[in-house]
Structure formats: structure tokens, C-alpha cells
Amino acid sequence: MRMSQLFSQTLREAPAEAEVISHRLLLRAGFIRQLAAGIFTSMPLARRSLNKIENIIRDEMNAIGGQEMTMPVVHPADIWKETQRWYQIGSEMGRFKDKNNRDMVLAMTHEEVVADLVRKEVRSYRHLPRLIYHIQTKWRDDPRPRAGLIRVREFTMKDSYTLDADWEGLDFQYRNHYQAYFNIFNRCNLPVIAVKSDVGMMGGKMAHEYMYLTPIGEDTLLLCDKCGYSANRQIALLKKEAPPEEKMLPVEKIATPDCKTIIDLANLLDVPESKTAKAVFMMATIPEGMETVEKFVFAVVRGDMEVNETKLANAVKAKELRPATEEEILAVGAEPGYASPVGLKGALVVVDDLIPQSPNLVAGANEEGYHLRNVNYGRDYTADIVTDLVSAQEGNICVRCGGKYREVRGVEVGNIFKLGTRYSDSMGCTYLDKDGQEKPVIMGSYGIGSGRCLACVAEEHNDELGLKWPISVAPFQVHLVVLPGKNDQKAVQTADQMFVNLSQAGIEVLYDDREESPGVKFNDADLIGLPLRITVSDRMVKQKSVEFKLRNSDEKETIAEGDAITKVKSEITRLEAEIKNKVVEVPFKD
RNA sequence: CGGGGCGUGGCUCAGUCCGGCUAGAGCACUCGGUUCGGGUCCGAGAGGUCGGCGGUUCAAAUCCGCCCGCCCCGACCA
Numbered sequence: 001m002r003m004s005q006l007f008s009q010t011l012r013e014a015p016a017e018a019e020v021i022s023h024r025l026l027l028r029a030g031f032i033r034q035l036a037a038g039i040f041t042s043m044p045l046a047r048r049s050l051n052k053i054e055n056i057i058r059d060e061m062n063a064i065g066g067q068e069m070t071m072p073v074v075h076p077a078d079i080w081k082e083t084q085r086w087y088q089i090g091s092e093m094g095r096f097k098d099k100n101n102r103d104m105v106l107a108m109t110h111e112e113v114v115a116d117l118v119r120k121e122v123r124s125y126r127h128l129p130r131l132i133y134h135i136q137t138k139w140r141d142d143p144r145p146r147a148g149l150i151r152v153r154e155f156t157m158k159d160s161y162t163l164d165a166d167w168e169g170l171d172f173q174y175r176n177h178y179q180a181y182f183n184i185f186n187r188c189n190l191p192v193i194a195v196k197s198d199v200g201m202m203g204g205k206m207a208h209e210y211m212y213l214t215p216i217g218e219d220t221l222l223l224c225d226k227c228g229y230s231a232n233r234q235i236a237l238l239k240k241e242a243p244p245e246e247k248m249l250p251v252e253k254i255a256t257p258d259c260k261t262i263i264d265l266a267n268l269l270d271v272p273e274s275k276t277a278k279a280v281f282m283m284a285t286i287p288e289g290m291e292t293v294e295k296f297v298f299a300v301v302r303g304d305m306e307v308n309e310t311k312l313a314n315a316v317k318a319k320e321l322r323p324a325t326e327e328e329i330l331a332v333g334a335e336p337g338y339a340s341p342v343g344l345k346g347a348l349v350v351v352d353d354l355i356p357q358s359p360n361l362v363a364g365a366n367e368e369g370y371h372l373r374n375v376n377y378g379r380d381y382t383a384d385i386v387t388d389l390v391s392a393q394e395g396n397i398c399v400r401c402g403g404k405y406r407e408v409r410g411v412e413v414g415n416i417f418k419l420g421t422r423y424s425d426s427m428g429c430t431y432l433d434k435d436g437q438e439k440p441v442i443m444g445s446y447g448i449g450s451g452r453c454l455a456c457v458a459e460e461h462n463d464e465l466g467l468k469w470p471i472s473v474a475p476f477q478v479h480l481v482v483l484p485g486k487n488d489q490k491a492v493q494t495a496d497q498m499f500v501n502l503s504q505a506g507i508e509v510l511y512d513d514r515e516e517s518p519g520v521k522f523n524d525a526d527l528i529g530l531p532l533r534i535t536v537s538d539r540m541v542k543q544k545s546v547e548f549k550l551r552n553s554d555e556k557e558t559i560a561e562g563d564a565i566t567k568v569k570s571e572i573t574r575l576e577a578e579i580k581n582k583v584v585e586v587p588f589k590d
Numbered sequence: 591c592g593g594g595g596c597g598u599g600g601c602u603c604a605g606u607c608c609g610g611c612u613a614g615a616g617c618a619c620u621c622g623g624u625u626c627g628g629g630u631c632c633g634a635g636a637g638g639u640c641g642g643c644g645g646u647u648c649a650a651a652u653c654c655g656c657c658c659g660c661c662c663c664g665a666c667c668a
Binding site: 019483539 | 591596600601602603617618625626627628629630659660661662663664665666667668
């Protein structure tokens with residue numbers, strides 16, 4: 001490709017709205033342009049890199065038996081109503097009506113379409129197992145798109161779906177994906193870890209997320225360096241140490257004016273925060289058949305811990321949770337700042353499982369300015385649900401080995417889900433097994449965002465001059481720069497010829513044939529960040545030589561003109577081998 | 591959805607507080623010349639409904655109201 005013909009330009013300055021490095025560099029280097037919040041165009045450079053990423057994905061999916069297909073972006077709402085997700089998912093779903101006033105959905109994912117296909121195509125155990133996938137546009141009207149390509153509303157995802165006759169089959173395909181995903185990210189030279197995760201709106205049994213660790217990430221992860229346990233904070237378990245046993249003391253009402261926070265309370269009474277009970281009020285939207293009901297949820301955790309909203313939502317099977325308003329709190333007989341589980345009416349009480357083991361806590365009195373001492377679960381109040389409700393944090397004890405957790409941030413670049421029969425049941429996907437028995441098809445679903453992957457690679461590989469693409473993801477392999485000098489076409493002729501020769505040798509070349517000064521050309525080359533650079537200058541062609549440079553190194557090497565192709569080829573081979581070495585077996589961790 | 595910020599030519603920004611002549615600068619773009627290994631230099635040009643609508647005023651980029659868009663923090667999120 002001649003740069004004089006390329007449909008995009010580099011920018012000397014990044015647009016003001018770009019903050020994170022990948023966003024700034026992808027804009028400046030001319031890879032992407034924004035159309036609206038969370039909606040981007042992939043320019044030719046980005047498209048080429050995305051093609052490389054997607055081809056790596058294809059390669060790895062095909063290697064585990066995947067069959068590529070394409071499913072529609074626009075769906076009739078009917079199938080989403082069948083699985084209830086039409087009702088369960090809120091404003092994040094893109095909905096519109098067609099000309100006949102029929103409800104339509106913009107695909108957020110494709111379980112419904114797959115399930116519809118399965119019930120029509122799969123009749124017999126002979127049709128199983130299968131692995132199908134596509135690379136297709138998704139629309140999720142995210143409330144807050146941000147950070148360039150990291151979090152967008154329209155995006156492209158590879159999503160694959162496994163169809164199995166039994167749970168062992170699902171297990172096998174799940175593990176195949178587990179490894180294939182590591183292969184994919186390693187081949188993109190993107191370091192990731194797999195963590196256990198919440199099943200969220202997908203429903204299902206087990207899920208892992210593939211996380212690229214970076215401070216700009218939006219997910220908080222807990223890692224145990226001792227045993228390797230890793231999980232998204234949303235579901236991370238932790239070891240809670242039960243306090244020493246105490247005799248239950250009689251409840252005692254005490255005046256605690258202006259004492260609305262746990263810290264105030266602990267200070268005033270001179271007790272540790274772990275001797276208090278913290279109350280959190282939420283309104284939960286809970287699906288009941290086709291309808292939803294709003295319930296007031298009163299959650300209780302120990303004062304030294306935080307409520308985990310994902311765990312709470314899962315405990316009460318809520319589709320949505322929001323903080324309750326003051327009026328709603330008063331309506332159930334609680335007092336904001338002085339709330340207590342003792343003597344509540346009409347609330348769903350959910351208590352962390354450490355609370356019943358923690359005797360003689362200080363809790364609110366449901367009366368402004370008063371708390372109760374020596375409140376004990378079982379004697380003074382009971383809960384509708386007792387379960388793990390708290391968020392794991394830096395320094396907490398590992399649930400597996402007793403080590404200490406470390407907290408890091410990450411971007412989710414992929415995920416794998418064991419769906420089980422959630423969709424098969426609601427959409428009637430059954431097959432006949434060998435005994436003629438009708439059984440549900442067991443499904444799995446697996447996603448990778450290709451644009452997000454590109455952004456993460458850009459986020460990982462850059463320096464103060466610009467991008468530094470791994471050879472496997474670079475839009476071109478070689479940046480060919482010509483510096484013509486004055487009144488002499490010799491360099492241009494040599495470079496033109498080299499462009500032809502390299503291209504004919506199957507090498508992908510971006511040829512900067514523009515009439516620009518050397519400084520501009522070098523800076524653009526560094527900004528765009530192709531792994532190899534060849535400079536053909538007036539000065540050097542006189543000695544029949546050219547300059548070779550790696551983006552990743554400051555060294556410049558003078559080589560004979562005639563050796564250029566050999567040199568480029570061997571360097572590409574070397575860089576590709578480096579990447580290949582990163583592809584290794586990863587032990588499965590559940 | 592809550593909090594904050596911003597919106598002036600393709601990009602970065604000044605001007606807005608305190609209303610007043612043809613609305614400015616740098617970069618990018620076009621033309622001419624110059625330079626030629628790290629964002630050359632000189633000259634000439636083209637390009638703007640000052641986000642939109644309404645109001646106040648002799649006069650609005652500037653003041654007031656409503657709306658829209660974009661960014662950041664939070665809530666949310668396969």
C-alpha cells in the first residue's frame with residue numbers, strides 16, 4: 001500500500017476527548033474514527049489488524065472443530081420473549097419496530113438465534129456434538145461507553161456456541177475453549193489471565209473471563225499468589241474467620257446521637273467495626289414469570305465488610321438492584337443511619353453468613369439517635385436468606401489456601417460460559433438419544449471482542465513515539481520509507497522497485513511515497529508502529545545500501561540493497577517464532 | 591440515572607467573567623518558492639450557521655432559558 005493513497009491521515013495532536021493511551025494512539029495513527037459515543041469506524045489500518053486478529057480466532061476455533069457461519073444482527077423480538085430476556089434486560093437492549101409494527105431486537109448476543117436453529121436442525125444424538133461460531137456485530141446500549149475501543153456500544157464479537165448431548169461433552173468443549181482462548185491471546189501477544197466470573201445475564205453454571213490486566217480496566221480482580229486462585233470481585237469468595245464464641249448478652253438500647261456511619265459508631269462506643277452490623281437497603285426488581293415485582297431488600301453484613309451487589313442480586317434472583325430511597329426505607333419501619341433488622345415489616349431480609357456466627361453486635365434501633373447493643377441473630381431476628389454477601393478485598397484470606405488476596409484491575413477481552421439447558425429448556429431444544437429418550441441439548445457460549453482485543457494490544461504495546469504492533473497483529477509487516485533527496489530520482493526508483501519486490505515476495509508493505517520531510521515520515525512510521533522499517537535514501541542508494549530498523553529497538557542497521565528481502569523475511573520469521581513460543585498449554589483452573 | 595467538565599474552521603486552543611468594528615493563533619489543507627536522515631523555512635490563499643432553538647438588547651461567541659452532543663467520575667455492565 002502506498003501511503004499517498006491510504007484513506008486516513010495521522011494527527012499531530014490527539015482529539016481532546018481521548019484520554020487512555022490506546023484511544024489516543026489509534027486516533028492519531030489513523031486507525032479509528034468516532035461517529036458517536038461508543039460507535040467507531042475502523043479505518044483501513046484498523047481493518048487490516050482486525051482481520052489478522054479474526055483470522056487467528058478462526059484458526060483456533062477451527063482447530064477445536066468450529067464451523068463458521070453468520071447469524072443475523074436483527075432479530076424478531078419473539079425469540080427473546082421466549083427466553084424472557086426481552087423482559088429481563090433493560091435499556092441496554094436495542095429495540096425497534098419494523099414497518100408492520102412488529103417488535104425487533106438488535107442482537108446483543110446470539111443464544112436465541114442458536115437455540116432457534118438447534119430446535120429446527122438438531123433431532124438426534126447423531127447431530128451432536130457441534131461447535132458453531134460467527135464473527136458478527138453486536139449492539140449493547142451501554143449506559144457509559146468509554147476509553148475508545150475498550151468499552152463501546154456497537155462492537156464485533158466472535159461468539160461460539162457448543163451443543164452437546166451430555167454434561168461431559170460440554171465439559172470437554174469448555175476446556176477446549178479454555179485453551180484455545182489462551183492460544184488466541186498469546187498469538188496476539190496480549191497477556192491475559194483467566195478468572196472465575198459471574199454468569200450475569202447469560203444465566204448458566206460456570207464462567208471464566210479472560211482479563212488483560214491494566215489500571216484502566218473496569219473489573220476488579222482478586223488474585224492469590226500462593227495458590228493461583230483468581231476471580232472477579234463480583235463473585236470472589238473469601239475465608240471469613242468466625243469470632244470467638246461469647247455468651248449472648250441481653251439487648252441494651254443506647255443513645256448514639258449523630259452517629260450515622262459505622263466509623264462514627266465504632267469510635268463513639270469504642271468497639272471494633274467487626275462488632276457492628278451494617279445495614280444496606282436496596283430495591284430489587286425480581287422477575288416472576290412474564291412480570292417483575294419490586295421488593296425491598298434489607299441486607300446485613302458485618303461493619304468491617306462491604307456488601308457485594310452481584311452476590312446480593314444473585315441471592316435474591318434480582319434482575320436489577322438499586323439503592324432504596326429514604327421514603328422506601330421509612331416505609332418498612334427502618335430508620336436511615338439507625339437501621340436494624342430487628343422489628344422490620346415487609347422487607348426481604350438477607351444476612352451474610354458470618355453474621356449468625358458473630359455474637360453481640362451493635363445494630364441500629366430503628367429510631368433516630370439510638371442503637372442496640374448485643375443483637376444476636378436467631379434470638380433477636382431471623383433472615384429470609386443467609387448466604388455469602390460480602391466483597392472480597394485486598395488482604396482478605398484466600399478461600400482455597402489461606403493466602404492473602406491481591407487486588408488488580410483488568411479489561412475483559414473474552415469469556416466462556418457453561419450455559420447448560422437454560423436456553424434449551426425455554427426454547428425447546430431437544431434431541432432423541434440412543435434409547436429414544438427426548439433430552440435437552442446442553443449448550444455453552446463463548447465470546448471474544450475483536451475490537452476490544454485490538455485496543456488492549458495497542459494499550460499494551462506502545463511507547464512515547466507511538467504504537468508497537470506485534471508482527472501477528474500489525475496492519476502491515478514493513479514500513480518502507482523513501483527519502484528522495486534533491487533533484488535525484490535514484491532513491492525513488494530504488495524504493496519503488498523494492499516495494500514491488502517485497503510485495504511480490506508476499507510481504508505486506510506500507511510504502512511512504514509521500515512528498516514529506518524525513519522527520520514527518522519517521523515520526524509517522526513510529527506512530528503507526530509497524531514492526532520493521534526499511535529506509536531508502538538518496539544518501540545510501542549511492543552505496544547500494546539501505547537502512548533496516550526494528551520498531552522495538554533503537555539500533556539502525558545498514559544492509560546491502562540486494563539483501564533487503566532476505567533480511568526482512570528472516571526478521572519476520574524470527575518475530576513470528578517469538579510469538580509462537582508464547583503459545584503454551586495452560587492448566588485448567590475451575 | 592446522579593455528580594462534574596466541555597462544545598469557536600479538519601485537529602489543538604485563545605476570545606465568554608466585564609456584550610461593541612471585517613471572530614483570532616498554531617498545526618493540517620491549496621498554490622509558489624526553499625529545504626532534504628527525526629514533525630524545514632518564506633510568501634500567498636481557501637476554509638467558521640461560534641452545538642441548536644428561543645429570549646433580553648440599538649448590538650450576543652459573550653447575558654438568560656430550554657434542548658442536543660461529547661468527555662470524565664459514580665451507578666450499571668455478556
